[in-house]
Amino acid sequence: MQNRKEEFGWQTLKEIWNNSGHGRNINIQMDRLLDELKAKTSKFEKEAIDSDLALLRTNWSQTKGMVSQFEKDAINKDLSAISRLLRRLFGIFSGNKR
Amino acid sequence: MAEQRNVTFEQLLENNKKSIFRICKIYASTPVEPEDLFQEVIAHVWTAYSSFQGKSNANTWVYRIALNVCLRHKTKSEKRSHTIGLEAIRFEPVSPVPEDHQEAQFMALKGCIQALEELDQSIVILSLDERSYKEISNITGLTENHIAVKMKRIRKKLLNCITSKLK
Numbered sequence: 001m002q003n004r005k006e007e008f009g010w011q012t013l014k015e016i017w018n019n020s021g022h023g024r025n026i027n028i029q030m031d032r033l034l035d036e037l038k039a040k041t042s043k044f045e046k047e048a049i050d051s052d053l054a055l056l057r058t059n060w061s062q063t064k065g066m067v068s069q070f071e072k073d074a075i076n077k078d079l080s081a082i083s084r085l086l087r088r089l090f091g092i093f094s095g096n097k098r
Numbered sequence: 099m100a101e102q103r104n105v106t107f108e109q110l111l112e113n114n115k116k117s118i119f120r121i122c123k124i125y126a127s128t129p130v131e132p133e134d135l136f137q138e139v140i141a142h143v144w145t146a147y148s149s150f151q152g153k154s155n156a157n158t159w160v161y162r163i164a165l166n167v168c169l170r171h172k173t174k175s176e177k178r179s180h181t182i183g184l185e186a187i188r189f190e191p192v193s194p195v196p197e198d199h200q201e202a203q204f205m206a207l208k209g210c211i212q213a214l215e216e217l218d219q220s221i222v223i224l225s226l227d228e229r230s231y232k233e234i235s236n237i238t239g240l241t242e243n244h245i246a247v248k249m250k251r252i253r254k255k256l257l258n259c260i261t262s263k264l265k
Contacts, residue, residue, distance in 0.1 A: 009257040013207060017226040020123055020204045021116040025190045026136070028115065030108050033186035037144045040182060 105156045107147050111140065114160045117227050121161075124208055124223060125168035137184045139167045154236055161229070162237050165220050203264065210259035214252065221245060222252050 105113075115136075122135035142163050150159060211219055217238065224234045231242040231249075238245070 009261075010253055013256065013260065014226055014228075016200075016203045016207050017120065019200050020207075021120045022192060023201075024119065024133075025192055026115050026119060027188045027190060028111060029186040029188075030111075033140075033184060034107075036184050036186050037141065040184070041141060041145050 107144065110143065110147075110156055110160055114157055114164075118160070118164045120227065121164045121168055121223055123204075124211055124219075125172055133187075133189050135168060135171055136189075137182050137187055138171065139164045140184065140187065141182045142167050155233065158229075158233050158236050161224060161227075161233075165223070165237070169216065169220075206260050206263040207256075209263060210256050213259065214255065218248065218252050221248055222256060225249060225252075 118139050119132060119136050122132040122139065126132040126135055143160060146163060150156070211222060214222065217240075220238055221234055221240075224237060229237075231245045234240075234245050235242045240248070
């Protein structure tokens with residue numbers, strides 16, 4: 001009985017959902033749309049990237065202040081180890097060339 | 099499945115435009131926003147269409163894009179200043195205009211869906227749109243069993259919510 005009652009309720013929700021698409025007719029002029037999309041997508045993509053970058057910048061500015069001195073020191077240490085290694089490698093290669 | 103790639107862009111839009119619009123209506127925060135969101139979804143479908151390889155069902159693929167765009171829009175809505183503005187897409191009011199009680203019912207449903215967790219929102223939207231558990235699984239990445247369990251709980255929650263809203 002409970003299941004039957006629930007099922008009826010779910011069907012009602014589906015009807016509400018289906019009716020929600022009936023408020024507007026969506027007319028698409030396909031040829032024109034394709035022309036517009038071809039002309040606009042590169043601009044659209046650029047804007048999407050800009051918007052993502054803005055989001056990253058906002059998140060970074062919130063995160064930046066939360067990076068501890070310990071983490072900064074660890075990153076500096078890693079970076080200097082990598083640059084030492086690269087210098088040695090360059091040294092080896094330039095030595096071999098001579 | 100590979101033959102799905104043969105679905106043209108035009109067919110994809112015609113087959114899915116009503117479903118896309120319904121999804122946009124759920125995530126929109128103002129009355130005009132579903133139309134902007136719809137256009138943004140179409141632009142995303144267009145840019146991704148060239149890389150669609152037909153490994154999944156084309157309609158499933160469109161749903162995934164629509165949900166992603168709408169969810170991303172929700173997190174970025176304050177920062178966006180304008181939308182793509184496609185003039186080839188026209189939204190015309192239907193006649194007869196839907197009755198007030200239909201709009202009230204939809205707003206109640208929308209409110210109840212928005213009160214759910216993000217993943218549950220996607221699941222219930224797809225289920226209301228008659229997608230099978232298998233398709234929902236392909237879109238959300240959850241197993242069919244997990245979806246069945248979740249749906250049981252979501253249905254109950256949604257029905258309780260809407261009953262109290264429409265009292």
